[in-house]
Amino acid sequence: MAGLTGRMSTVVKAKVSKLLDKAEDPGETLDYSYQKQVEQLQNVKKGIADVVTAKKRLQMQESSLQQSVVKLDTQARQALAAGNEQLAKAALERKNVAQTELQGLDTQVAELEDQQQKLTDSEQKLRAKIEAFRTKKEVIKAQYSAAEAQVRISEAATGVGEQMADVGLAMQRAVDKTENMRARADAVQELEAAGTFDDVTQLGGGEDDIDRQLKQLSSAPAVEDELAKMKAELGGGAAAPQISAPGPAGADAPPAGADPSEAGQAGESGGQA
Amino acid sequence: MIVRISGEGQYRLDDADAQKLNELENGVVAVVEGGSEDGFKDALARLLDYARTHGTPLADDELEASDVILPPADISFEEAGREFTGEGLIPD
Numbered sequence: 001m002a003g004l005t006g007r008m009s010t011v012v013k014a015k016v017s018k019l020l021d022k023a024e025d026p027g028e029t030l031d032y033s034y035q036k037q038v039e040q041l042q043n044v045k046k047g048i049a050d051v052v053t054a055k056k057r058l059q060m061q062e063s064s065l066q067q068s069v070v071k072l073d074t075q076a077r078q079a080l081a082a083g084n085e086q087l088a089k090a091a092l093e094r095k096n097v098a099q100t101e102l103q104g105l106d107t108q109v110a111e112l113e114d115q116q117q118k119l120t121d122s123e124q125k126l127r128a129k130i131e132a133f134r135t136k137k138e139v140i141k142a143q144y145s146a147a148e149a150q151v152r153i154s155e156a157a158t159g160v161g162e163q164m165a166d167v168g169l170a171m172q173r174a175v176d177k178t179e180n181m182r183a184r185a186d187a188v189q190e191l192e193a194a195g196t197f198d199d200v201t202q203l204g205g206g207e208d209d210i211d212r213q214l215k216q217l218s219s220a221p222a223v224e225d226e227l228a229k230m231k232a233e234l235g236g237g238a239a240a241p242q243i244s245a246p247g248p249a250g251a252d253a254p255p256a257g258a259d260p261s262e263a264g265q266a267g268e269s270g271g272q273a
Numbered sequence: 274m275i276v277r278i279s280g281e282g283q284y285r286l287d288d289a290d291a292q293k294l295n296e297l298e299n300g301v302v303a304v305v306e307g308g309s310e311d312g313f314k315d316a317l318a319r320l321l322d323y324a325r326t327h328g329t330p331l332a333d334d335e336l337e338a339s340d341v342i343l344p345p346a347d348i349s350f351e352e353a354g355r356e357f358t359g360e361g362l363i364p365d
Binding site: 114118122124125128129131132133136155156158159160162166169170173 | 277279280282332333334335336337338339342345347
């Protein structure tokens with residue numbers, strides 16, 4: 001039995017016997033293992049809290065990216081309406097990158113949600129087993145001789161120890177996943193810090209470094225498609241001439257339907273691009 | 274026979290189910306050893322479903338050690354490759 005089954009059982013048995021070897025007196029052993037179990041339960045709680053923290057961080061990034069998508073879409077429309085196709089394209093490229101990152105984050109948040117649920121279930125099971133062990137240890141202490149008690153402790157402790165090892169495994173897997181996600185969260189943050197999702201109306205006349213990189217990052221056909229779609233939409237309406245051009249001419253009047261907060265953001269995030 | 278599905282919980286199965294369980298596990302091992310991910314999820318799901326459907330869940334406060342510990346349902350093909358070896362789940 002050398003498969004996963006064998007390995008896990010061996011690890012559990014080794015842990016339990018190590019625990020039992022620490023104390024000579026069965027009564028002492030019982031109290032000691034119970035104390036260890038309670039400590040472990042605290043660690044599980046901390047582990048769950050870490051998963052929740054990681055999830056919250058990703059969710060905050062998600063909502064910030066969602067805002068960027070809306071903002072950049074609005075700006076692309078404004079730019080196109082003003083006849084500035086170059087600027088519209090730049091906005092759509094940025095939007096494209098933001099959307100790609102957003103999809104990745106969605107998957108990861110769902111995965112963390114799942115991990116959190118599983119750990120919470122495991123924690124409840126472990127708590128129930130520890131509580132059962134506490135009751136059982138009092139019975140064993142009161143009713144059995146030292147030799148007999150040793151056997152019964154071993155059985156009961158293995159039952160708890162196995163659940164503990166299982167939670168430990170689930171925790172380890174959750175930590176591994178969280179580590180991977182941290183890398184992604186950091187990457188998104190770097191893109192944000194570099195101004196990747198910033199206001200395009202802050203761009204100067206010349207193409208900057210970010211724009212060159214973005215062109216490589218975002219898939220050109222998707223951007224072209226969306227640009228064509230936007231053109232068609234705008235071509236259908238007569239409202240276009242009323243929208244003033246953002247950029248050198250002044251971007252003071254957001255079009256109807258634009259989020260009022262966009263105007264404020266446009267002013268604040270200058271100089272980063 | 275007590276079977277644990279890792280990350281899920283323990284089930285009490287009839288001792289007669291051991292052979293079928295062993296066959297299903299050998300099926301998973303064969304897929305993993307074949308090196309192709311095709312069929313891995315199905316084979317694993319069949320193994321775990323067998324334990325779930327033929328077993329009765331143990332109460333949370335029962336202090337029983339498992340005879341068999343099955344891998345978690347969301348184990349990846351790569352993880353399984355590291356965890357499984359050529360031998361079956363249940364010793365002869």
